[in-house]
Amino acid sequence: MRTPQMHLTMQLVGGTGIEPGAWRRPGVAADGYVNVDAAVRAAKAAERGKFDAVFFADTPAVVDDLSTRSPSWAPLEPVVVLTALARETERIGLVATSSTTFNHAYNVARQFRALDLVSGGRIGWNAVTTGRPQAALNYGAEVPSRGERYAIAEEFIASVMALWGSWPEGALLLDTENGRFADAERIQPVMVRGRHMFSRGPLGLPPSPQGQPVVFQAGGGGNGLALAGLYANGVYNSPFDIPSGAAHWQAVRRAAQAYGRDPDHMTVFNGIVTSVGSTEGEALQRRRELDELGDLESRVQYLGVQIGVPLDMGDLDKPVHKDLLRDAYAHPGDPRAPLALRLAKEGWTVRDVIAHGIIQYHPVAVGAPEQIADMLQHWFESGVGGGFTITPDAADGVEDFVDHVVPILQKRGLFRTEYEGTTLRDHLGIPYQNGLPAAHPA
Ligand SMILES: Cc1cc2nc3c(=O)[nH]c(=O)nc-3n(C[C@H](O)[C@H](O)[C@H](O)COP(=O)(O)O)c2cc1C
Known part of the structure; x- marks a missing residue:
């Protein structure tokens, strides 16, 4: 068969x-x-x-x-x-x-x-x-x-x-x-x-x-x-x-x-x-560029809502601070929030958490x-x-x-x-x- x-x-x-x-x-x-x-x-x-x-x-x-x-x-x-x-x-x-x-x-x-x-x-x-x-x-x-x-x-x-x-x-x-x-x-x-x-x-x-x-x-x-x-x-x-x-x-x-x-x-x-990139790194870079050309600022704010942590553009190139992560939670109203929280806890920068495509109408396959x-x-x-x-x-x-x-x-x-x-x-x-x-x- x-x-x-x-x-x-x-x-x-x-x-x-x-x-x-x-x-x-x-x-x-x-x-x-x-x-x-x-x-x-x-x-x-x-x-x-x-x-x-x-x-x-x-x-x-x-x-x-x-x-x-x-x-x-x-x-x-x-x-x-x-x-x-x-x-x-x-x-x-x-x-x-x-x-x-x-x-x-x-x-x-x-x-x-x-x-x-x-x-x-x-x-x-x-x-x-x-x-x-x-x-x-x-x-x-x-x-x-x-x-x-x-x-x-x-x-x-x-x-x-x-x-x-x-x-x-x-x-x-x-x-x-x-x-x-x-x-x-x-x-x-x-x-x-x-x-x-x-x-x-x-x-x-x-x-x-x-x-x-x-x-x-x-x-x-x-x-x-x-x-x-x-x-x-x-x-x-x-x-x-x-x-x-x-x-x-x-x-x-x-x-x-x-x-x-x-x-x-x-x-x-x-x-x-x-x-799609030829490597995962290249694909993430592609998304970073697209985020930069698009609505990055509102995505930073929205990531903050997803994980219950206040974020702004000043936080872009740092991992979410571990003190903040202690109280962070996945917003129950957003099915994408658990992935966002997991990536933040893995230590990715705010920019890179977003580059994984956690704020989109569909799941994002990046890699x-x-x-x-x-x-x-x-x-x-x-x-x-x-x-x-x-x-x-x-x-x-x-x-x-x-x-x-x-x-x-x-x-x-x-x-x-x-x-x-x-x-x-x-x-x-x-x-x-x-x-x-x-x-x-x-
Ligand atoms: C993948 C997908 C694609 C859709 N494409 C359209 C579309 O092109 N135009 C449209 O008016 N509605 C589209 N819909 C349907 C609306 O989103 C739908 O009306 C919505 O789910 C709200 O439900 P309701 O009509 O019961 O209020 C789409 C829905 C899904 C899940």
């Missing part, structure tokens, strides 16, 4: 990287967030590394302090970016985020099906409920309650899938001899109608080679799990440790089962930020390629759900991962050396689907 292999999606946050100072790093295009060439370069590199997909998060609003950094969670409009990438790549999957709260199901069904056709069946849709008030204001709306957002999302995704299914496989005839373009009798209105959604259909576009785009789901607690169980094949997660990642993976499997779907058709992608591969292997073999979202610290980290970490994973039999299929469903090992899941109650 073949060693189980991991699945990888690449996320180049904001076109420049996830670290706030990434846009200032020499060698990174400062305008990466509006420069589609940055996305093309990253996608081509990820394809060279045989990644399952590239992934674009999105929030339709300005939520960052633009005086010091490029927008993180709102890249160039994702559907536009994916259209460009579909033309510039051949095999890699392309996943974009689109909101179920501030959109119409027909638009999403049409755009993502069109993308799926343009790309030859390589598209995924990360369906999110968008809880940000700044986004709501852009649509002249308020943020609905959490329960309401997820009730809307449930109907929304069902509507999109029903619209996708309204053009069945084989109904496009293209019979030039007999003048039969399509079997119009099979392409009928679906009349999706719920409390929040109405759409008559049919959708005027046939299925792609994979049927319909793969649905991804991200966050949202119990509500999110139900949504994943009903519709998704990919789930984005951001655990800070293996036990919580493994627990989520089991919960995702149970959710799929509860809705009559195959848990083996689910993949959870756990976010990992990567900082030589072998060390990064070891961490991914350890998490993978500990049952966190099969996949990782590789989120490089800065844009030049995309190629570092592809050229130096991927070959190690491949040598260990943990990652593919070639694409076996042509669609995103092929890469994820899930079957063709066009329309609602067979077990759906609708």
